Amino acid sequence: MELMLGRDIATQKNTYLDATGSRAVLVCGKRGSGKSYTLGVVIEELISVGTQDVIPIIIDPMGIYHTMALRNDKQSNELYQWGLTAQGFNVRLLVPGIPEELYDLDILIELQRRGVEVIPLRLNASDLSPDGWCDLFDANINEPMGIALFRAVQNLGENRNFFTVGALIKAVQNDKRAKDTSKEALLNRLEAAQNWHLFSEEEYLPMDNIFIPSLVNIVDVSRLESGAYGRRNLIVSVIARNLFRARSDARLREEFGLAGKLPRVWMALDEAHQFIPDSTRSLAKPQLIRWAKEGRQPGLSLVVATQQPSAIDAEVLSQCDIILSHKLTSRDDVMALNRLSQDYMGGELRAIIGELKRTGQAVLVDDEQESVSMLQIRPRQSQHGGGTKASVIDEDYDLWK
Numbered sequence: 050m051e052l053m054l055g056r057d058i059a060t061q062k063n064t065y066l067d068a069t070g071s072r073a074v075l076v077c078g079k080r081g082s083g084k085s086y087t088l089g090v091v092i093e094e095l096i097s098v099g100t101q102d103v104i105p106i107i108i109d110p111m112g113i114y115h116t117m118a119l120r121n122d123k124q125s126n127e128l129y130q131w132g133l134t135a136q137g138f139n140v141r142l143l144v145p146g147i148p149e150e151l152y153d154l155d156i157l158i159e160l161q162r163r164g165v166e167v168i169p170l171r172l173n174a175s176d177l178s179p180d181g182w183c184d185l186f187d188a189n190i191n192e193p194m195g196i197a198l199f200r201a202v203q204n205l206g207e208n209r210n211f212f213t214v215g216a217l218i219k220a221v222q223n224d225k226r227a228k229d230t231s232k233e234a235l236l237n238r239l240e241a242a243q244n245w246h247l248f249s250e251e252e253y254l255p256m257d258n259i260f261i262p263s264l265v266n267i268v269d270v271s272r273l274e275s276g277a278y279g280r281r282n283l284i285v286s287v288i289a290r291n292l293f294r295a296r297s298d299a300r301l302r303e304e305f306g307l308a309g310k311l312p313r314v315w316m317a318l319d320e321a322h323q324f325i326p327d328s329t330r331s332l333a334k335p336q337l338i339r340w341a342k343e344g345r346q347p348g349l350s351l352v353v354a355t356q357q358p359s360a361i362d363a364e365v366l367s368q369c370d371i372i373l374s375h376k377l378t379s380r381d382d383v384m385a386l387n388r389l390s391q392d393y394m395g396g397e398l399r400a401i402i403g404e405l406k407r408t409g410q411a412v413l414v415d416d417e418q419e420s421v422s423m424l425q426i427r428p429r430q431s432q433h434g435g436g437t438k439a440s441v442i443d444e445d446y447d448l449w450k
């Protein structure tokens with residue numbers, strides 16, 4: 050399975066990314082250098098060549114990828130030169146919460162007119178670990194509130210049992226060991242969490258009902274607060290954990306020659322520094338590190354895009370076996386990337402990146418092939434959204450502060 054990303058600037062040959070196995074990909078470059086556009090190319094290719102065998106997912110913190118439902122008529126001449134045609138894709142816009150509360154009605158009507166399927170995304174409360182729950186509530190696991198919460202989540206989740214936030218509330222109410230004051234504080238937060246309308250209150254929701262192969266699965270987190278312990282991070286954490294489990298189960302079945310329930314997954318995170326910050330913790334970080342380190346076996350690929358490679362967790366960076374770097378100028382970021390230089394490059398990465406000139410040009414480093422090339426990314430078949438829209442919501446927002 051080969052993804053055609055663009056053309057080698059020196060040889061004019063098409064350049065491919067081998068996606069037969071699982072990969073961990075870093076897409077970087079300064080603001081406006083073409084990262085989100087390139088993510089879109091990767092997703093288009095996954096759908097074109099991956100067919101039913103791959104689930105492409107985009108975590109969309111800017112709310113820009115729904116335009117993939119539209120054809121890119123603006124670049125139809127360029128597309129023709131590449132032997133491609135403008136094309137809209139089937140888009141599933143998964144909205145964590147209640148769509149009518151998060152979007153104006155006009156927007157929902159317009160999305161529907163464009164053929165975008167808008168679906169409320171519900172998660173399983175049991176897919177957040179005891180630590181994750183404590184982090185979400187900013188509860189120290191050595192203090193009364195944290196101890197009570199950790200205990201409740203652990204007891205309910207024993208043997209991978211499903212539970213709801215409602216069940217968690219009951220467990221805390223019935224906890225004889227916890228003090229009333231810490232119970233009170235905890236119950237307030239759990240009730241707030243219930244009002245997010247993010248968690249299933251009925252039954253376990255398997256991932257193969259949520260994410261569908263061969264179409265664009267967008268998790269639109271743009272309407273939610275960011276921040277290391279905000280809802281955006283919560284959602285990514287829960288999805289990553291659930292998918293890891295589901296794919297590990299599917300992989301085991303595949304090894305016995307049985308059909309797996311869930312195809313392989315490629316998950317792309319735009320603005321990834323929000324989820325895997327360097328040196329500090331975040332709700333999603335432990336799960337994403339696990340994906341990067343252990344995801345290959347269960348068939349989980351990760352694509353992280355950022356304008357600030359220096360702000361991304363070093364462990365994840367070092368796990369990336371493909372780097373696609375657009376133009377980078379900040380010294381810290383160039384140096385962070387340069388640390389990933391390898392002998393086969395025949396020079397330091399920073400020198401190669403320094404040669405990039407235009408938007409849409411990128412250096413492709415492939416550790417598997419031990420190759421480095423400079424390429425022009427191919428034009429998009431579907432419309433690129435966004436441009437330079439500023440993020441609406443505060444980066445450092447914390448739900449409980």
Ligand SMILES: Nc1ncnc2c1ncn2[C@@H]1O[C@H](COP(=O)(O)OP(=O)(O)O)[C@@H](O)[C@H]1O
Binds near residue numbers: 079082085427436
């Ligand atoms: N390969 C490309 N070919 C043509 N235009 C591109 C290409 N990559 C990016 N652009 C244009 O450059 C602008 C910025 O791209 P974008 O991907 O949004 O930047 P970033 O995500 O790095 O901030 C967009 O308006 C987009 O249309």
Ligand SMILES: [Mg+2]
Binds near residue numbers: 085
């Ligand atoms: Mg972008």
